[in-house]
Amino acid sequence: MRSCSRVRGSRVSSLADTIETEAGATARERALVAALADETRRSEVLIRIGEAIGAGGDIDTIVQTVVDGGVELTRAEFGAFFYNVVDAEGERRQLCALSGAPRSAFERFPMPRNTAVFDPTFAGEAVVRSDDILADPRYGQGPPFNGMPDGQLPVRSYLSAPVVSRSGEVLGGLFFGHTEPGRFSTADERVVAGVAGLGAAAVEAMHRRNETLAASEAQRSVEARLAERLSFALDAGRMGSWALDVDSRDYEASDLCKANYGRHPDESFGFADLVASIHEADRARMTRAMETAIRDGSDYDIEYRVIWPDGQVRWVHARGRADSIVPGGSAKRMAGISLDITDRRRAEERQRLMLNELNHRVKNTLATVQSIAFQTLRTARTPAEFREAFEARLLALSETHNLLTRENWEGAALRAIIDSELEALGGVGRTVVVPGAEVHLTPKAAVAIGMGIHELATNAMKYGALSVARGLVTVHWQVRDGMLELDWTESDGPRVETPQRRGFGSRLLEKGLAAELGGSVELMYREQGLTCAMRLPMAALEGKELA
Amino acid sequence: MTGDCLVGLRVLVVEDEMLVSMLVEDMLADFGCSVVGPAPDFDAAMALATSAEIDAALLDVNVAGRPVFPVADALKARGVPFAFASGYGAAGVEGDHRGAPVLQKPFRQIDLERALTGLMTG
Numbered sequence: 001m002r003s004c005s006r007v008r009g010s011r012v013s014s015l016a017d018t019i020e021t022e023a024g025a026t027a028r029e030r031a032l033v034a035a036l037a038d039e040t041r042r043s044e045v046l047i048r049i050g051e052a053i054g055a056g057g058d059i060d061t062i063v064q065t066v067v068d069g070g071v072e073l074t075r076a077e078f079g080a081f082f083y084n085v086v087d088a089e090g091e092r093r094q095l096c097a098l099s100g101a102p103r104s105a106f107e108r109f110p111m112p113r114n115t116a117v118f119d120p121t122f123a124g125e126a127v128v129r130s131d132d133i134l135a136d137p138r139y140g141q142g143p144p145f146n147g148m149p150d151g152q153l154p155v156r157s158y159l160s161a162p163v164v165s166r167s168g169e170v171l172g173g174l175f176f177g178h179t180e181p182g183r184f185s186t187a188d189e190r191v192v193a194g195v196a197g198l199g200a201a202a203v204e205a206m207h208r209r210n211e212t213l214a215a216s217e218a219q220r221s222v223e224a225r226l227a228e229r230l231s232f233a234l235d236a237g238r239m240g241s242w243a244l245d246v247d248s249r250d251y252e253a254s255d256l257c258k259a260n261y262g263r264h265p266d267e268s269f270g271f272a273d274l275v276a277s278i279h280e281a282d283r284a285r286m287t288r289a290m291e292t293a294i295r296d297g298s299d300y301d302i303e304y305r306v307i308w309p310d311g312q313v314r315w316v317h318a319r320g321r322a323d324s325i326v327p328g329g330s331a332k333r334m335a336g337i338s339l340d341i342t343d344r345r346r347a348e349e350r351q352r353l354m355l356n357e358l359n360h361r362v363k364n365t366l367a368t369v370q371s372i373a374f375q376t377l378r379t380a381r382t383p384a385e386f387r388e389a390f391e392a393r394l395l396a397l398s399e400t401h402n403l404l405t406r407e408n409w410e411g412a413a414l415r416a417i418i419d420s421e422l423e424a425l426g427g428v429g430r431t432v433v434v435p436g437a438e439v440h441l442t443p444k445a446a447v448a449i450g451m452g453i454h455e456l457a458t459n460a461m462k463y464g465a466l467s468v469a470r471g472l473v474t475v476h477w478q479v480r481d482g483m484l485e486l487d488w489t490e491s492d493g494p495r496v497e498t499p500q501r502r503g504f505g506s507r508l509l510e511k512g513l514a515a516e517l518g519g520s521v522e523l524m525y526r527e528q529g530l531t532c533a534m535r536l537p538m539a540a541l542e543g544k545e546l547a
Numbered sequence: 548m549t550g551d552c553l554v555g556l557r558v559l560v561v562e563d564e565m566l567v568s569m570l571v572e573d574m575l576a577d578f579g580c581s582v583v584g585p586a587p588d589f590d591a592a593m594a595l596a597t598s599a600e601i602d603a604a605l606l607d608v609n610v611a612g613r614p615v616f617p618v619a620d621a622l623k624a625r626g627v628p629f630a631f632a633s634g635y636g637a638a639g640v641e642g643d644h645r646g647a648p649v650l651q652k653p654f655r656q657i658d659l660e661r662a663l664t665g666l667m668t669g
Contacts, residue, residue: 354633360609363634364564367653371570378573444611448565479580512565 042191045069049198058306059206063097067174069503070195071099072101074159074188083163083172090285091234093171124162124170127189127196133158157183160235161196163203171203219288234337242320243335244271246294260316260340262308279305280315286318295332297322300336302347315345315505369394375504389458391487394424397447397453405442411543412441412446418475421453425461430471436478442543445517449541452513452521455505456488456532464530465493471529483519490529498525517541553663554579559604561585561592561618562632563611567652571605571632574656578663589613596621603666605650605659608633608640619644628666 052065067081078100120128130136135153153411155177163172174196175182228508234241240257244250251271253261261277263269278286283305293300300320305313318338372393380386399420403412415435420429441449457466457473465471471493477486499506506523514521518535551611556573559650561668568585575582583599586592588611596604596618604622606615608631620643622629630648631640648662 110582362632363652364567367634368564368566370653371566374570424636444563451566499666505610507569508565512569515568515585516563 018471032533042073042207045072046194046198049195053202054199056303059202060097062202062206063199064099066199066410067097068193069198069335070174070176070192073191074099074176074181074184075178076154076157076159077178079178080175081172081199082175084170110304119174121162121173122170123159123165125169127161127193128136128158129160129184129186130158131184131433132156133177154179156181159184159188159192161189162190163196163199163205165200171200171207173358174199179318183533187246201246238340239336241317241336242338243333244320246332246334257338260313260314260338261306262310262312277305277306281305290334291432293320300334303341314340315342319342365397365516368397372397378437379503392458393454395424396421400447400450403450404446409439409443411442414441414449414477414486415543417441417450418453418532419447421450425454425457430466431457431473431475434474434475434476439477439479439538439541441541445541447542448513448516450535452509453488455508456530459464459505459530460490463494464496465490468493479538482538484534484538486534486536488530488534490531493529496525496527548589552667554660556580556581556602556663556667557600558663559583559586559592559595559599559601559606559607559622559627559629559630559653560564561596561610561615562657563587563607563609568609571659574659577656578660580663589615589618592618596627597625601627603627603661603663606631608635614641616641617645619647630662 008520013305014306028139046069049065049069058387063081063083070076071079073373076097080099081097082094083097084094099346110509120126128537150485152471155179159176161174162170163174165171165363170177172190175193176188178184233239234254235256238256240260241254242257250272251269251274252267253274254271255265257269258265260270261269261274263273263355286302286304288300288302292298300318302319303317306316309312317339318340322332322334322336337373352499375388376390380389400417403420404410415433415438418433422433443538460466460471460473465473474489475486476489477484479485502510509522513534517536517540519534519540520533522533524533526532552629556578558575560568560571560582562571565587568587572585573618583601584591584595585627586595592610592615595601597613598602600633604627604643606619606622606629608615608628610618619629619631631644631646632650632654633640648663648665652656
């Protein structure tokens, strides 16, 4: 091999000689042809390696081309290309491409890294050439070469070059061997250095490709995870997602988005369908909001009613934003979410109604208190009398409200109303209540009857049966033919006289209560005691007429 | 100025709260008005609105759970002026009747007097 390698070095002087002497023409021609052929072959090998790298095929093919080319150029008997790779898991591994010897010949070959003679190569230091590696004092007599088993690559001529990247990183090493000593020349050193350069380019290209692949793989998996998480979050939040191509009006809706409009996943649902499904009263507002968001690239955020194909009216909250903004400022694509907010809207509506109702009740109660004050003032003879009567009536009203509040303002039992008014006045022990059927009063009826009982009890305490120790009151009721018949009967009290003028109490009972509850209330001033006969329709008391 | 023009006026009162209707009755009596009703529910109100001899009306917007507006329509058809009384205030008045005077409960006697005077002179 040494002679071949020298052809390149001696070629110029041989050609110079040719000019001097005509006699050696044939020999010179032959040398010239041989040199040319050699040069052509060398070029072809290098071109083949370059092409393999340039073609960007798989790394095994490329490194094989490199090591085969090296063997061919140096006329070695075998060659090996050890190169480092970093796999997808980030592990560094050393691979090997072989030439001129079966892989089995290397089976018991020690790992190159552990072998002293390879050190300069893997350290990236220099090309190493030895005419006889077995006798070379530089590398001592150590294993593996001395201890190499019979038949295992009996290398004598040895040539190696580190494969180093442009940045100085050692990527691997190229090794060539021959069973005869003295086969490699200094020219071969330059050749393997060149081949090593090509090998470095090949390995580097592979590393770059792997890194790009790994990065895009990582990117893809990050994106996949994000998409999965987003989809989960949207599903968990019952959110649909949608996208609109501004120019083509192509509209994509997720399954949940379609569901918000009462559509099945396999039903088509385009932009025209979307607009058509929006409640007439909200449609213009929706299209305006969409146009504004597209024109200004501003947020799209709107709540509107939609009519489902089955006729249901639902509320949907849609939000979106321009996906990409062109220099003019208008959106090319809108994307966003949609959410069924019917329950929330209904709750808000309920709350609004309840607040209105509360306000209504408070205002009515204030008007009631105003009325009590107004009328108490008309009948009171002194400020002290006014205060006493007014406070007692206010407390009677308050007692009824307490009862109603305990029942969530759904009403109160007649028995409870009577007991609480009697108790407030200390008349419980001397009143016999003979209850009839349970009667559940509406809040309004409870307030009215509560006030009525309060007036009766107050009168009894001040002027009637309860004003003397032996006096007694009987409260008896029954329900007959849809009417409540309630009788308040006083006995054993002072002698009763028909009053000269009617006070607040009698007016409230005979006029107010009777009118409000659509029945009759009659006060009878009998000598042996006052009686009050209430005849009130159950429908008004229990609120059945509203049903 | 005030008061005299109300004397003898027949005023329909639609009010389901007995204490409030008693108050309104007293106020109207002070003006020299005579009270028609008071009607404690929708049917009674409608009957009086369509057939009773009345010069003006004070209508509770919500009478025993029902909106009073059909009664207002009947009065309008007869050319009888009316005002609303409501715990909801002006917000409780719907539709064609938004222009009618509204007394928010509780109201003063003088508010009622002004409202009625407005109805009879406006």
